[in-house]
Amino acid sequence: MYHPRKGVRDNGQDEDGDTIEEEEVESDLKCGKCRIGTKRLNLNKFCKRDYVIMAKVTAKDTKPDNGNLKSSSSSITTNTNSQNSYSHSSDATAVVKFTLSVQKVFKRSPSPGSPLSVALRRSSQHVTLVVDVQDLECRCPKIRVNKSYLILGRDTEGPPGALGIGPRSIVIEWRDEWHRRLRKFQRQAVHTCHH
Numbered sequence: 001m002y003h004p005r006k007g008v009r010d011n012g013q014d015e016d017g018d019t020i021e022e023e024e025v026e027s028d029l030k031c032g033k034c035r036i037g038t039k040r041l042n043l044n045k046f047c048k049r050d051y052v053i054m055a056k057v058t059a060k061d062t063k064p065d066n067g068n069l070k071s072s073s074s075s076i077t078t079n080t081n082s083q084n085s086y087s088h089s090s091d092a093t094a095v096v097k098f099t100l101s102v103q104k105v106f107k108r109s110p111s112p113g114s115p116l117s118v119a120l121r122r123s124s125q126h127v128t129l130v131v132d133v134q135d136l137e138c139r140c141p142k143i144r145v146n147k148s149y150l151i152l153g154r155d156t157e158g159p160p161g162a163l164g165i166g167p168r169s170i171v172i173e174w175r176d177e178w179h180r181r182l183r184k185f186q187r188q189a190v191h192t193c194h195h
Helices: 043-048 115-121 133-137 178-192
Strands: 051-060 074-078 084-088 095-107 126-132 148-153 170-173
Touching (some): 095 178, 115 126, 126 133
Antiparallel strands (some): 051 095, 051 148, 095 126
């Protein structure tokens, strides 16, 4: 099972030197260093994610779930390419579900069946984010209700119908000064990102 607090940090900058950086989160020894909220964001990383959103956490399901969404048991497994995918399994790990209110979409998955695309088509603006309980206990990512976050991820990192946290996810508390830089990434991505 992948634990984001034990991931590898990838430092880099785009050609303009633009990066978005959040301070490193120190954790106790059993947790290790969190990599989800400490990554730098540059144009290359923007291009490699399926979605980039600014979302406010509006609710937290306080009863940890065993990975069930729509009554199917799920757990995260790592494939040989080191990318997470959700698979069904009887030994599912406990997860907590957060309800996100999507405030701004900077990049949307090209897949019409992605959780974000489905929510936006329904005019719902609400999507579920699933996080492993152990990762939350280690504050990786550090998520609080009524706070806004910049979230970058891949569709394969979550169970069907929800967003999830994986090795390439980035979750950092939103700062207003990032809006202009992310708009710049959006413009540059049209000519730079290759899908």
